[in-house]
Amino acid sequence: MKRVKYIDQVKGFAILLIVLGHIIPDSFLKTWIYTFHVPIFFVINGILIAKKEKASKDINVKQCFFNILYPYFTFSVFVLIKDFLKCILIEKRFISEQFINDFIKFFLFEGYGTLWFLPIMFFAEVLFLKIF
Numbered sequence: 001m002k003r004v005k006y007i008d009q010v011k012g013f014a015i016l017l018i019v020l021g022h023i024i025p026d027s028f029l030k031t032w033i034y035t036f037h038v039p040i041f042f043v044i045n046g047i048l049i050a051k052k053e054k055a056s057k058d059i060n061v062k063q064c065f066f067n068i069l070y071p072y073f074t075f076s077v078f079v080l081i082k083d084f085l086k087c088i089l090i091e092k093r094f095i096s097e098q099f100i101n102d103f104i105k106f107f108l109f110e111g112y113g114t115l116w117f118l119p120i121m122f123f124a125e126v127l128f129l130k131i132f
Contacts, residue, residue, distance in 0.1 A: 007044055014040040038117065042124040064125050072118040076106050 017037035024030050080103060087096050 007048070010040060011044055014038075014044075039120065039124075042117070042120050043128075045121060045124060047128050061126050061129065064122055064129070068118055068122040068125070072115050072122075075115060080106060 014037055017033050017040075021030055021033040021037055024033075080099075083099050083102060084095065087093055087099055
């Protein structure tokens, strides 16, 4: 697939926003940047995947699930088990409020810990596979 100049420019802009978001102090500007700087990459990724899949005539949501959400579920279950054991063995209680919040986030696809981006990437790819 041939490179598209405006897509590279948008990715470059998003990279600058990510750098700015990590170096400027807490402020309205930082909050504003954080509302869209990473999602830009998911939109671009979804567009590029959709174009690639359309070119190969292979639109497969099941494949997206196994490539993206399966690792999310697998890793998250291990981390939830680890956190549950931590509650029992270290904190000496059955479950903590943090564990309950993380468990809910996991099932609402809000992302669990550092994997927050995987459900977003999955839905972006599926959305763009269906649109383009």
